[in-house]
Amino acid sequence: MSESKSPIPVVDFGRFLNGGKEEKEVVARQIDDAFRNVGFVYLRNHGVGRGMVDRCFDWSKKFFDLPLDTKMLAPHPPGGSHHRGYSAPGLEKVTQHQYDANELAKLRQDMPDFKESFESGNTTDESQPNIWLPEEKLPGFRSFMESFFPECENLVHGILDALSIALKVPEPGLSPTHSESLFQLRILHYPSIGADELRKNKRSRINAHSDFGTLTLLFQDSVGGLEVEDPNKPGNFKAAPAIEDAVLVNIGDLMARWSNDRWRSTVHRVGIPPSINTSTVNPNVNTEGKREEVTVPDRYSIPFFATANMDTIISALPGCWDEESNPKKYEDVTAWGYVQMRMAALYDA
Numbered sequence: 506m507s508e509s510k511s512p513i514p515v516v517d518f519g520r521f522l523n524g525g526k527e528e529k530e531v532v533a534r535q536i537d538d539a540f541r542n543v544g545f546v547y548l549r550n551h552g553v554g555r556g557m558v559d560r561c562f563d564w565s566k567k568f569f570d571l572p573l574d575t576k577m578l579a580p581h582p583p584g585g586s587h588h589r590g591y592s593a594p595g596l597e598k599v600t601q602h603q604y605d606a607n608e609l610a611k612l613r614q615d616m617p618d619f620k621e622s623f624e625s626g627n628t629t630d631e632s633q634p635n636i637w638l639p640e641e642k643l644p645g646f647r648s649f650m651e652s653f654f655p656e657c658e659n660l661v662h663g664i665l666d667a668l669s670i671a672l673k674v675p676e677p678g679l680s681p682t683h684s685e686s687l688f689q690l691r692i693l694h695y696p697s698i699g700a701d702e703l704r705k706n707k708r709s710r711i712n713a714h715s716d717f718g719t720l721t722l723l724f725q726d727s728v729g730g731l732e733v734e735d736p737n738k739p740g741n742f743k744a745a746p747a748i749e750d751a752v753l754v755n756i757g758d759l760m761a762r763w764s765n766d767r768w769r770s771t772v773h774r775v776g777i778p779p780s781i782n783t784s785t786v787n788p789n790v791n792t793e794g795k796r797e798e799v800t801v802p803d804r805y806s807i808p809f810f811a812t813a814n815m816d817t818i819i820s821a822l823p824g825c826w827d828e829e830s831n832p833k834k835y836e837d838v839t840a841w842g843y844v845q846m847r848m849a850a851l852y853d854a
């Protein structure tokens with residue numbers, strides 16, 4: 506991993522939310538540039554209350570502290586089409602463009618992602634009903650998650666408004682294409698792990714992947730470890746640390762395709778935090794004279810995945826193509842057709 510500074514721009518989204526037409530255009534251009542160059546942007550003053558984010562991390566810790574048996578009372582269904590409930594460590598294997606079931610099974614066995622997660626969605630999403638614990642197991646968890654969801658949803662629509670301005674998509678812009686809120690709020694916990702296990706690739710926290718929807722919001726704790734591929738140097742990853750009060754936003758594959766690759770869906774992963782990576786050998790020697798293993802602390806993060814309504818035709822957006830110099834690269838596809846194909850690859854059928 507490279508230790509060099511993150512190239513991801515930091516943008517004041519408050520100027521968009523509260524500003525007039527000109528301010529909105531300035532911010533829209535900043536976000537457009539960030540998505541063209543890196544596919545990621547940090548937004549400050551994004552409108553999701555600091556208190557709500559802190560409370561979400563608190564709930565997340567309380568949830569993952571429960572005994573496994575209890576968490577398994579809200580199990581993620583097998584298969585890749587119902588993305589709700591609890592996934593125990595090792596269940597999900599994130600892969601990049603790997604659709605072959607045998608290859609996937611082998612990958613999972615070789616190097617499972619060492620993380621656990623819980624997913625919930627829109628309360629009115631009938632295609633993927635939520636899967637909650639019995640209320641008495643963690644009173645208040647469900648109602649908190651149901652109240653955090655709309656905060657993230659509002660921010661997604663704000664970003665879609667900014668992107669619509671950048672592309673000059675006529676009113677009402679892209680927001681209605683996400684009106685059904687087929688979004689996914691995920692809480693993620695990476696248990697503490699020996700640094701050597703991560704270093705020697707015995708286990709991963711989350712393997713290099715790109716997201717497959719339109720936009721992802723990511724709140725992360727201060728532990729670090731998220732790395733984003735340098736778009737100009739494939740294979741070279743740069744740290745994307747948490748910035749206080751900022752949310753990290755990235756483009757997913759569906760949006761990259763929709764924008765005719767104007768915006769990048771950039772590969773990212775979670776590995777050893779830079780602070781630990783620099784100390785290659787732990788100077789601590791135990792009483793038997795053996796070197797003690799460096800432990801990478803637990804990490805908690807909260808991604809919020811957005812995608813378009815399933816009947817949306819994903820056909821190159823205005824401003825992203827022209828007949829002569831920049832023709833459409835991809836065939837039209839519905840959001841449904843595209844997302845199903847990608848989700849099926851994540852879980853054993």
Ligand SMILES: O=C(O)CCC(=O)C(=O)O
Nearest residue numbers: 693716725731775806808
């Ligand atoms: O935990 C993180 O910071 C990254 C999570 C992520 O990339 C994902 O869930 O798609």
Ligand SMILES: [Fe+2]
Nearest residue numbers: 714715716773
């Ligand atoms: Fe991701």
